[in-house]
Amino acid sequence: MTRRRRGLPLLPILVVLILMGLASVVASLAFGAEPIPLSEVMRVVEDRLAGHPIGSPFDTIVWDLRMPRALLALIVGAGLSIGGAGMQTLVRNPLADPYLLGISSGASVGATAVITMGLLGGLGTWALSGGALIGAMGSATAVYLISRAQGGLTPLRMVLSGVVLSAAFSSIASFMVFMSNDDHAANSVMFWMLGSVAGATWQRLLLPAAALVLVGVGMLAVHNWMDALAAGPETAAALGVRTGALRTALFVALGVLIGSLVAVSGGIGFVGLIVPHAARMLVGATHRRMLPVAAALGAIFLVWVDVISRMVAPPQELPLGVVTGVIGAPVFLFLMGRRQYAFGGRDS
Amino acid sequence: MRRAPAAVTTPDIRVEDVSAAVGGKTVVEHVTLDIPAGTKLALVGTNGAGKSTLLRALAGINPAVAGVVTFDGRPVERIKPRERARIISFVSQEETPPAELRLGEMVALGRIPHRPPWAVESGSEESIVVDSLRKVGLDRRIDSPCDHLSGGERRRAMIARGLAQQCPVLMLDEPTNHLDIAWQLTLLDLIKSQPGTVIAAIHDIDTVLRNFDLVAVLHRGRLWAFGDPVEVIDHKLMDEAFEVDADQFRHPQTRQPHLLISRGKDHS
Numbered sequence: 001m002t003r004r005r006r007g008l009p010l011l012p013i014l015v016v017l018i019l020m021g022l023a024s025v026v027a028s029l030a031f032g033a034e035p036i037p038l039s040e041v042m043r044v045v046e047d048r049l050a051g052h053p054i055g056s057p058f059d060t061i062v063w064d065l066r067m068p069r070a071l072l073a074l075i076v077g078a079g080l081s082i083g084g085a086g087m088q089t090l091v092r093n094p095l096a097d098p099y100l101l102g103i104s105s106g107a108s109v110g111a112t113a114v115i116t117m118g119l120l121g122g123l124g125t126w127a128l129s130g131g132a133l134i135g136a137m138g139s140a141t142a143v144y145l146i147s148r149a150q151g152g153l154t155p156l157r158m159v160l161s162g163v164v165l166s167a168a169f170s171s172i173a174s175f176m177v178f179m180s181n182d183d184h185a186a187n188s189v190m191f192w193m194l195g196s197v198a199g200a201t202w203q204r205l206l207l208p209a210a211a212l213v214l215v216g217v218g219m220l221a222v223h224n225w226m227d228a229l230a231a232g233p234e235t236a237a238a239l240g241v242r243t244g245a246l247r248t249a250l251f252v253a254l255g256v257l258i259g260s261l262v263a264v265s266g267g268i269g270f271v272g273l274i275v276p277h278a279a280r281m282l283v284g285a286t287h288r289r290m291l292p293v294a295a296a297l298g299a300i301f302l303v304w305v306d307v308i309s310r311m312v313a314p315p316q317e318l319p320l321g322v323v324t325g326v327i328g329a330p331v332f333l334f335l336m337g338r339r340q341y342a343f344g345g346r347d348s
Numbered sequence: 349m350r351r352a353p354a355a356v357t358t359p360d361i362r363v364e365d366v367s368a369a370v371g372g373k374t375v376v377e378h379v380t381l382d383i384p385a386g387t388k389l390a391l392v393g394t395n396g397a398g399k400s401t402l403l404r405a406l407a408g409i410n411p412a413v414a415g416v417v418t419f420d421g422r423p424v425e426r427i428k429p430r431e432r433a434r435i436i437s438f439v440s441q442e443e444t445p446p447a448e449l450r451l452g453e454m455v456a457l458g459r460i461p462h463r464p465p466w467a468v469e470s471g472s473e474e475s476i477v478v479d480s481l482r483k484v485g486l487d488r489r490i491d492s493p494c495d496h497l498s499g500g501e502r503r504r505a506m507i508a509r510g511l512a513q514q515c516p517v518l519m520l521d522e523p524t525n526h527l528d529i530a531w532q533l534t535l536l537d538l539i540k541s542q543p544g545t546v547i548a549a550i551h552d553i554d555t556v557l558r559n560f561d562l563v564a565v566l567h568r569g570r571l572w573a574f575g576d577p578v579e580v581i582d583h584k585l586m587d588e589a590f591e592v593d594a595d596q597f598r599h600p601q602t603r604q605p606h607l608l609i610s611r612g613k614d615h616s
Contacts, residue, residue: 220466221465221466222465222466223465224464224466225460227453227460230449231443231445231446231449232443232445234409234440235445235457235509237438238409238433238436239457239461240428240429240431240434241429241460242429280448284448284449285446285448285449
């Protein structure tokens, strides 16, 4: 029997990454405008998890402000990573990112409308998320219908419709900012577009967490079909996969996942593009191995990105997209330079 | 959960007045073929004659626009895709697998129709994969990424994927493309040794004479000739369908039929 060597073993890697993720969340709670000793952080977390009476003076900061924020970073990082991986498979393009289907620019139209025109005022603090979600779903639906009408959800059509609509929606958002009388609006819109998890509350975790679990479990439940789809539509069809139905389901799932992430955190770039590639380098390209590792890597990455964003220039917070871009671009270039990894195809 | 039937019997295939289209344009029309179980059938014809299109219609991948293809009397489009993929193993002409996928993982894709979409490759399936790779001489490369393969190796790997699917009907679109002469002969032997039906679109008509039971010649969007290759492929047919002067000769030692192609028509 030939000895198999398929990259690193999956289970130990996952266990290590999950432990690192949990440790990262707890450690991240110590950082912020008000530094809190790790021992106090541990005390709050222990008391809360064990249901003890609250003894620490830092309870509110740690449990009500920083904990939801860290968890949101965790969820968004994991979600963007599996969303990016799913998108790369859907359009068979290693450069695809989660926002390919126009979801982030659609969301930014919705968010900009809320910021500049005060739409959805009745939703109170949920107005921004609501506007973004509506915009995201609107643009994903438009890309879907346009691709459909022009002959089906083929990779090229989806990419082209997505790119064109993204550009159009970005123009609309810019137009709204330009026409607005509010000088502050441009700043708010830009901060929103670059992404942040600062607005996290316990209630706001529910929607993205549910979307992450649903879509993540869903993709893993059909990991064989995802592998077949990545190998090519004709191969997938020969293997008995209903490619049309699978693409439609994947499109809807990614729309819901990315839409809910963008609604609560804005458009954080680079994570969904790079992390799937990093996961493939570690454990190979099959979805069963790559998706969980990508989720864990992305989660850890974004937790620390959020820490950096609030430590660089306190009391100001940087948008997360700024930090992911500054870290992500060199990392991406480094990965590109490695000969062992081909980014889905080799140049000649 | 429903269990997949362990072994599917080799079906008789009937192609009745089938027309097949690519991109909305009908390229082959009114093809009628009778393919008894276990037959090795070669589809030949010039570039663009519709070999691949017809093959995809036979495999049920792009359904025929008219007529019907039946497997033991069942129309192919009525067979559910997953069951179909346990009857027909189809290897397309060229589809590049993801570069990072390892060879063993790529060939293991052939097992997908045999298990639920969430299931993991079992030990016995792993030995099927190794076995299929051994047949195409790539078992030592099982852990190589797919993009480290040459064109011919990739072709053989795709065929290994088709073999790992373990279907009674194997459909191959130009299986000998990119292969060196020794591997072409090995592959033809592999085709001959298959227990089930093999349908292959192929360019080398000379090899068809010695390795296939039946030949279907496509020309001008029609089935031009169909039958025993030694009877069908003669000077007249080669002139009409391929515009070359060619004649069958017997090899002086083996007495096997060979096609000698002496002159091509002026293409200008």
